[in-house]
Amino acid sequence: MSGELRVPMSCRILLFPLPYQGHINPMLELASLLHSRGFAITIFHTQFNSIDPTKHPSYDFISIVDGTTPDQFEQDDILSQFIVLNNNCEGPFHDSLTKILDENKGVACLVADLHWYKMHAVAKRLGVASLVLRTGSAASLRCFITFPVLRAKGYYPLQESQKDELVTELPPYRVKDLIGMNNSNIVDLAMILTQDVEAAKNSSGIIINTFNAIESDDIKKLHQEFSVPIFAIGPLHKFTSQLQSSLLPPDRSCLDWLDTQAPNSVLYASFGSLASMDYGEFLETAWGLANSGQPFLWVVRPGSIRGTENAYMPDGFDEEVRGRGKVFAWVPQLEVLAHDAVGGFWTHNGWNSTLEGISEGVPMICRPYFGDQMGNARYVTHVWKVGIELEEKLERRMIAKAVRSLMREKEGNAMRERMRELRRNASDCIKANGSSYSAINKLVDHILSS
Ligand code: UDX
Numbered sequence: 070m071s072g073e074l075r076v077p078m079s080c081r082i083l084l085f086p087l088p089y090q091g092h093i094n095p096m097l098e099l100a101s102l103l104h105s106r107g108f109a110i111t112i113f114h115t116q117f118n119s120i121d122p123t124k125h126p127s128y129d130f131i132s133i134v135d136g137t138t139p140d141q142f143e144q145d146d147i148l149s150q151f152i153v154l155n156n157n158c159e160g161p162f163h164d165s166l167t168k169i170l171d172e173n174k175g176v177a178c179l180v181a182d183l184h185w186y187k188m189h190a191v192a193k194r195l196g197v198a199s200l201v202l203r204t205g206s207a208a209s210l211r212c213f214i215t216f217p218v219l220r221a222k223g224y225y226p227l228q229e230s231q232k233d234e235l236v237t238e239l240p241p242y243r244v245k246d247l248i249g250m251n252n253s254n255i256v257d258l259a260m261i262l263t264q265d266v267e268a269a270k271n272s273s274g275i276i277i278n279t280f281n282a283i284e285s286d287d288i289k290k291l292h293q294e295f296s297v298p299i300f301a302i303g304p305l306h307k308f309t310s311q312l313q314s315s316l317l318p319p320d321r322s323c324l325d326w327l328d329t330q331a332p333n334s335v336l337y338a339s340f341g342s343l344a345s346m347d348y349g350e351f352l353e354t355a356w357g358l359a360n361s362g363q364p365f366l367w368v369v370r371p372g373s374i375r376g377t378e379n380a381y382m383p384d385g386f387d388e389e390v391r392g393r394g395k396v397f398a399w400v401p402q403l404e405v406l407a408h409d410a411v412g413g414f415w416t417h418n419g420w421n422s423t424l425e426g427i428s429e430g431v432p433m434i435c436r437p438y439f440g441d442q443m444g445n446a447r448y449v450t451h452v453w454k455v456g457i458e459l460e461e462k463l464e465r466r467m468i469a470k471a472v473r474s475l476m477r478e479k480e481g482n483a484m485r486e487r488m489r490e491l492r493r494n495a496s497d498c499i500k501a502n503g504s505s506y507s508a509i510n511k512l513v514d515h516i517l518s519s
Contacts (some may be wrong), residue, residue: 076107076517079175083111083197085162087182087204088118088135088154089147090316090342090502091328091419095204095278096146096182097314100128105308106513108177113165115158117142124313134161147343147440148257155187155264163191170195177516180276183210186264189272198273198519205420207241207287207301208448209441212248214294215239219247226255246447248440256384267319269294273519276512278303278424281504282494283453300512302505304424304495306403316342317399323366324404326395330364332487333412336472337405339368340417344438347375350463352383357468359389363476366405367396406431412485413475418445427455430492432484434459434471434487455488457481 082103086096100110101210110128114120115135122130136157142150178198181188192199203210215238219225224236224244227403239247239429249258269275275295280303281288288301306312327335338358340346346354351374358365374423375378382396403410406429414426415434423445425434433456435446449456457471457480475481499507 075138076513079109080107080517081109081111081175082516083113083166083169083179085179085181085185085188085334086111086120086202087151087184088115090118090314091117091421092182092184092204093120093316094312094314094421095295095303095305096180096202097125097277097287097312098309099180099202099302100125101309101312102302102305102509103513104128106509108516109175111169111174113162115154117154118316120314131165133158146254148254148261151184151261152257155185158185159187159191163195166191166195166197178273178519183265183269183275184261185259186268189268193271198516200274200276200516201269201272203269203275203277205278205441206423206445206448207277207284207291208242209248209420209444210275210277211287211290211294212242212441212444213262213266216248216259216266220255220259225258238318241447241451242444243447246443248444249329270297272297274298274300274512274515276300276302278305278420280304280495280498282498283427283448283491298511298515300508300515302508302512304428304505306421306425307428307495307499308509312490315399317370317475319399320397321401322435323397323400324408325397327366327405327408327410330410332409334364334476335408335410336361336363336365336413336415336434336476337411337420338365338415339400339402340370340373340436340438341419341422342370342390343419344417344442346374346463348377351380353463353465353468355383355386356465357463358388358394358472359423361469361472361476362471363393364410365390365394366400366411367394368400369396369398371398379399385500401466413472413481415472418442418449420445423449424495427453427488427491428495430485430488432456432475432481432488434475453487453491455484455491457484 104110113131118136146441179192180200183203184202189199234244236242263400279301291299369380414431416422435456436459437443437446450458
């Protein structure tokens with residue numbers, strides 16, 4: 070393609086994804102993109118949520134002993150998992166990186182997830198240029214930087230009584246949209262965000278899976294807030310096809326069922342790779358979907374209903390939705406969203422899902438759970454105006470009403486129209502001279518010149 074730089078065959082990039090689905094996907098998409106530009110690729114991966122090297126024969130893989138035990142990772146507390154992983158992987162990663170440097174493999178740089186703060190420090194100590202990959206939005210990264218100010222101003226710990234107040238330092242966030250796990254330990258959160266921002270400041274560049282048309286103000290502000298270069302090169306999945314990066318096996322039969330449904334008729338409901346709900350919420354969701362009268366495809370991930378090993382559908386549910394509603398454990402989401410039959414997306418607003426929905430022009434029902442998801446939902450509903458937020462307690466009547474509004478009423482049609490524009494923006498930014506395409510050229514140039 071025109072304007073692309075020639076990469077010396079021996080130039081190798083090391084990549085280290087954080088071992089969660091929402092972080093592995095964008096890192097492997099980036100690997101594929103860099104490989105297509107001529108770089109040799111080495112992927113570091115932990116034993117926890119290990120990537121299968123046989124699915125990526127063009128890359129080298131290095132397994133890092135992470136010393137975790139299954140019970141350590143059973144609990145929902147993602148923050149403490151980040152800390153354990155950083156602490157346990159630091160030594161083994163140091164040894165592996167030293168070894169690969171000794172082998173003179175032409176290492177150009179390391180690209181590691183922003184949350185791998187200790188690995189960035191290791192790279193710095195060993196004199197390897199490191200870039201961070203932020204798998205979330207530009208706005209969420211601004212939330213990380215602003216955290217100390219917000220904490221000093223008393224926003225944290227987040228107070229129920231202030232939840233609807235606007236955060237003047239970070240419009241359009243309300244207090245309840247700020248980053249912070251529902252059950253988060255403020256000390257762990259502060260430590261991780263401080264280390265993350267430090268890693269980003271000391272890096273040789275920040276790569277963000279976003280694009281200019283949806284986050285130009287936040288990207289501009291990041292350029293002012295960091296002195297290192299920023300590369301907004303998303304949506305990364307648009308640069309690749311058919312990546313085998315799923316940790317769970319996707320059930321492709323859902324596509325056959327979608328083929329039998331009318332265009333724009335199906336609501337796709339899926340809450341990502343980590344969020345969980347209690348059994349009461351599960352029942353409300355089931356009956357909300359059933360009572361909406363709309364065809365739906367619902368992903369109920371194993372382990373996503375707290376307190377139950379297997380999520381049995383309530384009595385009468387199967388009869389009620391026969392022929393109209395389908396439940397799967399895991400699906401090929403990109404293909405589902407791209408299917409003509411899908412006309413709406415009930416999502417937890419993980420950043421990947423949000424970008425994937427935008428890229429396919431599918432308007433959303435937003436029900437965020439934790440972390441950056443509330444902020445993403447805020448942008449969907451109040452900045453891009455392409456989604457309805459389900460707030461407060463989950464309740465079947467409210468769900469059915471939201472589904473009907475999105476799928477059949479004026480409100481949903483207007484959102485679908487606005488989504489078409491965002492979808493166009495997403496496909497334009499990856500074309501030659503598009504903002505993300507140009508940012509990738511700059512990134513390649515930057516890697517080769519550092
Ligand atoms: C979490 C955070 O919420 C997210 O914002 C952060 O950046 C990463 O961690 P997660 O729950 O994994 O994310 O959601 P999301 O970011 O949406 O990623 C889920 C990925 O799994 C998506 O790429 C989606 O396509 C994929 N997926 C989901 C499937 O392939 N099949 C499914 O059935 C469901």
